[in-house]
Amino acid sequence: MTTPGSTWVDVLTAALAVGGALAALIGSFGLLRMKTFFQRVHPPSLVATAGTWGLTLATMVQSSFVTSRPYLHALLIPLFLALAAPVTTTLLTRAALFRARQRGDSGVPPPR
Amino acid sequence: MSPILYAALLLALGCLALASMFALARLIAGPRAEDRVLAFDCLYLNTMLVIVTLGLLYRSSSYFEAALLIALFGFVSSSAMAKFLLRGEIIE
Numbered sequence: 199m200t201t202p203g204s205t206w207v208d209v210l211t212a213a214l215a216v217g218g219a220l221a222a223l224i225g226s227f228g229l230l231r232m233k234t235f236f237q238r239v240h241p242p243s244l245v246a247t248a249g250t251w252g253l254t255l256a257t258m259v260q261s262s263f264v265t266s267r268p269y270l271h272a273l274l275i276p277l278f279l280a281l282a283a284p285v286t287t288t289l290l291t292r293a294a295l296f297r298a299r300q301r302g303d304s305g306v307p308p309p310r
Numbered sequence: 311m312s313p314i315l316y317a318a319l320l321l322a323l324g325c326l327a328l329a330s331m332f333a334l335a336r337l338i339a340g341p342r343a344e345d346r347v348l349a350f351d352c353l354y355l356n357t358m359l360v361i362v363t364l365g366l367l368y369r370s371s372s373y374f375e376a377a378l379l380i381a382l383f384g385f386v387s388s389s390a391m392a393k394f395l396l397r398g399e400i401i402e
Contacts, residue, residue, distance in 0.1 A: 205312065212318030215366065219322035219329075222359055226329035229336050229352050235345055238336075242352040245329070250355070253322070253362045257374075260315075260366060269371075275362070275378055279355075282385035286351055289392035294344040296396055 204263065211260045218252020225249065235294050239287055246283035250276045311369075319367045326363060330356040347391045354384035 221244055228241025254272050261269035298306045333356055337349035358380045365373025394400050 208312040208315040211366070212315045215322045215363065216318050216325075218359070219325035219363070222356055223325040223329045223332075226332040226352055226356060229349060230332045235342065235348070238345065238348060242348065242355065245352055245355045245359070249359055250362075253359050253366070257362060257366050260369075261371065264369065272362075272374055275358070275374075275381055278378070278381055278385075282381070282389075286385060286388050286392065289389050289396065290344055290347055290351075293392050293395035294342075297342070297344065 207259060207263045211256045214252050214256035214259065218249045218254075218256065221245070221252060222249035236291070239291055239294075243283060243287065246279045247276075250279055316367075319363060322363050323360065323367075326356055326360045330360070343395055344392075347388055347395065350391070351384065351388045354380060354388075358384070 225241045225244030225248075228244070229238055232238040232241065254276050257272045258269050261272070295306060299309060330353060333349050333353040337346055337353060340346045340349055358377045361373050361377045361380065365371065365377070390400050
């Protein structure tokens, strides 16, 4: 496994993996820290974009260089989440807005 | 595997474990149901990233399918829960 030239591959993989994990940590901490629900919706999208892209690119770099063959199907995860995460967020925000209007909370926009 | 990469993957696993604890705290503390659904969404994403990192650590490509399945089922379940919060039923 210690072929010449594999050190920078390991360093690149390590940087991508730690960057992705830190992005996931920051997103989850924001979920805990924000005050209202409509602020809390925002930070988890950092997990779905930066965190997933970082770790997937780390997997792709490492597997492509270890097996010396392009390893592209790991891209399916971030591409699927790029479609799925906005749908979940929109549905959940509409549900929260509906329930806030039903409760009669102040500070939510009235229905048109 | 070089020691740099091994240490970095352990650090990434630690960060993801801490992130899962944050999401779990919001899941327990969340004042309303929509906060809990959002925390569940974040929790399954963190778990999926843990599995991707384990696949990187153990150099096995079969962890990829598990991560993809978790992403699929997590999307289905959290959108079903959001639909339930919106309408009071899932399939009308």
